[in-house]
Amino acid sequence: MHFAQDLRGNDEDARADHRPDDQRGGVESGDRLDEVDLRLLRGSHWRGNLVAPARARYVGWRRTPLTRETQRRVSHVEAIKRLEHEADQVTHEVVNRLDRTFITPLDREDIHQLASDLDDVMDVIDGIARRSQIFHLGVAPQGVNQLTEVIQRMVGVLAEGVGRLKKGDDVMRFCVEAKKLEEEGDAIYHEALGRMFETERDALEVIKWKEIYDNLERTLDESEDVANDLESITIKHA
Numbered sequence: 001m002h003f004a005q006d007l008r009g010n011d012e013d014a015r016a017d018h019r020p021d022d023q024r025g026g027v028e029s030g031d032r033l034d035e036v037d038l039r040l041l042r043g044s045h046w047r048g049n050l051v052a053p054a055r056a057r058y059v060g061w062r063r064t065p066l067t068r069e070t071q072r073r074v075s076h077v078e079a080i081k082r083l084e085h086e087a088d089q090v091t092h093e094v095v096n097r098l099d100r101t102f103i104t105p106l107d108r109e110d111i112h113q114l115a116s117d118l119d120d121v122m123d124v125i126d127g128i129a130r131r132s133q134i135f136h137l138g139v140a141p142q143g144v145n146q147l148t149e150v151i152q153r154m155v156g157v158l159a160e161g162v163g164r165l166k167k168g169d170d171v172m173r174f175c176v177e178a179k180k181l182e183e184e185g186d187a188i189y190h191e192a193l194g195r196m197f198e199t200e201r202d203a204l205e206v207i208k209w210k211e212i213y214d215n216l217e218r219t220l221d222e223s224e225d226v227a228n229d230l231e232s233i234t235i236k237h238a
Contacts, residue, residue: 080126084126095115120222131215142192147217150184154182160174165234174230185217
């Protein structure tokens with residue numbers, strides 16, 4: 001599945017605005033940051049960076065035993081790493097443009113915090129993918145599939161919230177929904193851990209899947225931080 005390629009295909013317009021700094025020169029205006037950087041945070045690039053890894057885990061863990069398709073697992077991990085690297089570049093670009101801009105569309109520290117927290121979500125997802133390879137995981141337990149699906153829904157909600165941030169169009173509704181999803185994920189996490197400790201007799205499997213569960217739950221916590229950023233920005237500019 002060429003999921004990374006497919007998702008990048010919708011990002012051509014955003015990339016057209018990403019000229020290197022040395023091609024612009026001078027101090028960028030607030031309008032330029034408003035036009036470029038917020039598109040970069042809210043558009044298909046941000047959605048692709050986060051939804052693609054969630055789908056990769058879903059396909060790799062739920063449908064096929066990773067021990068039987070090692071090469072497929074490796075390709076998923078490599079694709080996620082490429083996306084994580086792109087997310088780092090986006091974050092650095094936002095920070096660099098903040099330093100070059102006189103007037104920003106939102107408070108400078110808010111833009112920086114939002115970009116940083118979005119990048120943190122991607123970092124955790126990348127870490128999960130790497131662990132799946134290092135641990136040579138087999139078929140995922142039900143709880144892992146459930147948490148992955150919650151993360152996919154969370155990503156969609158946050159993408160909508162970031163996308164509406166510029167106009168302040170009902171952003172709070174998406175913040176509330178994100179917090180509900182985090183609570184749903186917490187409930188799944190605790191129930192799944194209890195079930196695993198009760199039924200799994202292989203201590204090594206418990207150790208491996210416990211770490212995966214912990215990082216899936218951490219992904220939701222980091223995503224809630226993004227929702228908190230959106231809420232803070234919305235209240236500040238109400």
